[in-house]
Amino acid sequence: MTNQDFLATMAARRSISTVDDAAPSDADLLTILRSVTPVADHKGLKPWRLVTLRGDDRIRLGRAFDKADGKDSAADRFNRKPLRAPLLIAVIASPKDHGSVPRWEQEAVASGAAHLLSLALWAAGWGVMWRTGSNTEAKPVRKLHGVRKGERLMGWLYVGAIPEKYRAKLESGSRKRPDPNEFLHRLPE
Numbered sequence: 001m002t003n004q005d006f007l008a009t010m011a012a013r014r015s016i017s018t019v020d021d022a023a024p025s026d027a028d029l030l031t032i033l034r035s036v037t038p039v040a041d042h043k044g045l046k047p048w049r050l051v052t053l054r055g056d057d058r059i060r061l062g063r064a065f066d067k068a069d070g071k072d073s074a075a076d077r078f079n080r081k082p083l084r085a086p087l088l089i090a091v092i093a094s095p096k097d098h099g100s101v102p103r104w105e106q107e108a109v110a111s112g113a114a115h116l117l118s119l120a121l122w123a124a125g126w127g128v129m130w131r132t133g134s135n136t137e138a139k140p141v142r143k144l145h146g147v148r149k150g151e152r153l154m155g156w157l158y159v160g161a162i163p164e165k166y167r168a169k170l171e172s173g174s175r176k177r178p179d180p181n182e183f184l185h186r187l188p189e
């Protein structure tokens, strides 16, 4: 792949909200993570970690959402949003106490890792959408993931196969992109 191909892959990235059932295995994820762990990280504190949810783990998450919303989940009635993808990857910012690297910088590293991971999954051919919803701070949701005091659950990457019918749409590349001019500035006078 040339650098131009690489930039084109980045420029074509888009979130895929509806995915099919196949998902990368843990072995696939470990390979993909080689492209993510070099994320810029002040003092190399590694202030992030990931938790994967597959199969019935997603039902446990749906029930945790219900608990957070004060709803009783029945055996067959629970929040089904986590079932929208076969694999959810929870991204957890895990800042360390450090005199010269504030918490916000470490959360920026975690966010950068999540963006790189979503891009790397995209480059590997998977559909991805980062979702937070309204319950990332809720106790039952934090507890389910083992989120510790001082850590922040930054949401989930919903990952699965890109549906065939959607691929054709992607290939047409008709989507309007934000204008780069909106983002590039000089110092104010």
Ligand SMILES: Cc1cc2nc3c(=O)[nH]c(=O)nc-3n(C[C@H](O)[C@H](O)[C@H](O)COP(=O)(O)O)c2cc1C
Residues within 6 Å of the ligand: 013, 014, 015, 016, 129, 130, 131, 132, 133, 134, 154, 155
């Ligand atoms: C931190 C973060 C949280 C997000 N949470 C949600 C969410 O809960 N629900 C949602 O519909 N989109 C959410 N999004 C936006 C989608 O991931 C996606 O970026 C958006 O739909 C635009 O699509 P695009 O990535 O193809 O431009 C979130 C994005 C980020 C970066």
